[in-house]
Amino acid sequence: MNRTFKLGFLFFSLCLYLCLQVVASGFATKTAGGNQSLDDRVRNFLDSHRRSWRDMNVSEADGKVLYDIIIKHKYKKALEIGTSTGHSGIWIAWALSKTGGKLITVEINEGRYKQALANFEEAGLSDYIDARLTDAHELVPKLKGPFDFVFCDADKGWYKNYLIAVLPKLEVGGCYSAHNVSGRRRGRMWGIGEFVDYLESLPNMETTYEDSGWSGMSISYKKSEK
Numbered sequence: 001m002n003r004t005f006k007l008g009f010l011f012f013s014l015c016l017y018l019c020l021q022v023v024a025s026g027f028a029t030k031t032a033g034g035n036q037s038l039d040d041r042v043r044n045f046l047d048s049h050r051r052s053w054r055d056m057n058v059s060e061a062d063g064k065v066l067y068d069i070i071i072k073h074k075y076k077k078a079l080e081i082g083t084s085t086g087h088s089g090i091w092i093a094w095a096l097s098k099t100g101g102k103l104i105t106v107e108i109n110e111g112r113y114k115q116a117l118a119n120f121e122e123a124g125l126s127d128y129i130d131a132r133l134t135d136a137h138e139l140v141p142k143l144k145g146p147f148d149f150v151f152c153d154a155d156k157g158w159y160k161n162y163l164i165a166v167l168p169k170l171e172v173g174g175c176y177s178a179h180n181v182s183g184r185r186r187g188r189m190w191g192i193g194e195f196v197d198y199l200e201s202l203p204n205m206e207t208t209y210e211d212s213g214w215s216g217m218s219i220s221y222k223k224s225e226k
Contacts, residue, residue: 038124042094045123058153058179062217063091065210066151069175069219075149076101077171081136081162082154083107086116088179092151093120093128103129104143106136106154136162145169153179157191160198167202167222174222176205182216183209 046060058066066088070078076099078092083105093103107113113133120126132139136154140162148171152162159178170176181192199207199220207220 038097039094041124042090045119046090058088058091059215061212062179062210062215063088065217065219066177067091067095069177070095070101070149071098073148073173073175074099075175077145077147078103078149078151079140079143079145079147079166080105081140081150081152081166082179083113083116083131084153085112086119088151088153089116089129089131090119090123090125092149093125094123097125097128101128104132105129106132106134106139108133108135141165143169146171146174148174150174150176151179152177155191156180156195159191159195163195163199170222172222172224176220176222178218180215181209181218182211183218 069075070092076096078096078101080089080092080103083089084107086105089103089105092105095101096103105116107116110133113131117126117131120129120131137158143166145166146169147166150166150170152159154162159181163176163178166176178195181196183196196218199205199218204222204224204226205220206223207218210217210219
């Protein structure tokens with residue numbers, strides 16, 4: 001009887017030990033690779049919606065450019081002017097989830113705003129996004145900043161005004177990017193030519209153009225305050 005009790009106790013102890021090892025291993029994996037599950041969720045979301053983006057959203061190629069800029073420079077304080085339904089915001093927030101940052105994104109259209117919120121939630125990125133339904137003409141000049149990354153994809157006739165409003169709040173070393181801007185097609189959209197002329201006149205901004213996609217994008221880095 002005593003021998004049976006000892007064997008039972010040893011068996012119970014072994015089972016308990018194995019269970020604790022499994023629990024500890026799962027906790028360690030979740031802790032060490034906590035962002036891995038988020039990465040999978042974002043990838044799955046982007047893959048499943050790849051052909052469904054409309055409403056003036058950026059292309060996948062442009063989204064990857066924004067993502068890479070943030071990761072490379074470890075930006076944390078981002079502003080997006082023009083959310084649409086959230087494609088660019090998802091790429092930006094995904095990068096910010098790795099740098100420890102957060103995005104403020106502004107959209108004036110309620111329908112697009114609500115769809116963006118749903119997309120952010122489905123992608124698992126809501127915690128990294130402060131989405132605001134309002135007129136960027138009014139809000140952007142009031143934002144205190146500072147920002148180290150800005151992406152502008154709103155009304156083109158106001159591009160220059162957005163830049164003037166945000167530039168004092170952009171940190172030195174920060175990036176100001178604008179969609180639908182190309183060095184070789186600056187006259188296609190009203191307001192873009194004026195924006196590019198003003199941007200290139202600024203001695204403290206170093207600007208290049210990403211023309212690999214159809215839309216084009218200006219990418220400018222603030223080298224000094226003046």
